[in-house]
Amino acid sequence: MSEALLASEPIIRLSFFFGALLLMALWETLAPRRPRSFSRLRRWPSNFGLVAFNTLALRLVVPTAAVGAALVSKERGWGLFNQVELPAWIEILVVVLILDLVIYGQHVMFHHVPMFWRLHRMHHTDLDLDVTSGARFHTIEILASMGIKLIVVAALGAPALGVLIFEVVLNATAMFNHANVRIPESLDRLLRLVLVTPDMHRVHHSIIRRERDSNFGFNLPWWDRLFHTYRDQPEAGHEGMTIGINQFRTPRELTLDRMLTQPFRDDLRPGA
Numbered sequence: 001m002s003e004a005l006l007a008s009e010p011i012i013r014l015s016f017f018f019g020a021l022l023l024m025a026l027w028e029t030l031a032p033r034r035p036r037s038f039s040r041l042r043r044w045p046s047n048f049g050l051v052a053f054n055t056l057a058l059r060l061v062v063p064t065a066a067v068g069a070a071l072v073s074k075e076r077g078w079g080l081f082n083q084v085e086l087p088a089w090i091e092i093l094v095v096v097l098i099l100d101l102v103i104y105g106q107h108v109m110f111h112h113v114p115m116f117w118r119l120h121r122m123h124h125t126d127l128d129l130d131v132t133s134g135a136r137f138h139t140i141e142i143l144a145s146m147g148i149k150l151i152v153v154a155a156l157g158a159p160a161l162g163v164l165i166f167e168v169v170l171n172a173t174a175m176f177n178h179a180n181v182r183i184p185e186s187l188d189r190l191l192r193l194v195l196v197t198p199d200m201h202r203v204h205h206s207i208i209r210r211e212r213d214s215n216f217g218f219n220l221p222w223w224d225r226l227f228h229t230y231r232d233q234p235e236a237g238h239e240g241m242t243i244g245i246n247q248f249r250t251p252r253e254l255t256l257d258r259m260l261t262q263p264f265r266d267d268l269r270p271g272a
Helices: 002-030 040-061 065-076 088-112 114-124 131-135 139-156 160-178 185-191 198-205 222-226 256-264
Strands: none
Touching (some): 002 131, 002 160, 040 131, 040 139, 040 256, 065 139, 088 114, 088 139, 088 222, 114 139, 114 256, 131 160, 160 198
């Protein structure tokens, strides 16, 4: 069972990734929320190139990733859930909730600690927001995030199935809530009770600092409400708001080489 899960993990994740990607890309085409500033041809090659580069880096540095860490923890008896007996469904539910809270906390930290912000800001320098923005993270941030996740997985003794479910859901919801899709306001209000929606997350990509430092959740909207980081709407409205940050606003910054070097370059303008 363990070997089968580890062997099938890449296939499962890739299947859900491409399924969500195609669905969101089609939805964006049929019902866009905002007009594009740049064509997909201008942005997507670099964003997909970054995804491929990050995937290769992860496989080289952490070959078995978080699911593998969960299997090792179980084999060696590490972590909370390997010391107590609970129904499998409770363990999975608790692991998904805790990992989601950890990702929320990590996201807040990456905004407020200058060293981490230099890594994370590249995610915010996309000048449009769409499904590909959900996977547009700097390689070092991806590796740091995986390191945090491995520590939490080992400490919890998280079941591998719970970790896999979380990883699949996180990837899918990240693409969903970054997507440039139109959802009726009444439906959006209902969805926000249990899920971070595109309109909710888009506020987080505003050029205005106080809006950017809000709505940190990826999967669940509850943490933002609980910790008072929730903001309902952007001041300029979704069609009128400006996406991005002040420092990197030229089209040249959309290329892969500039994306990878952003953390190592000084700010070009104040207001980071």
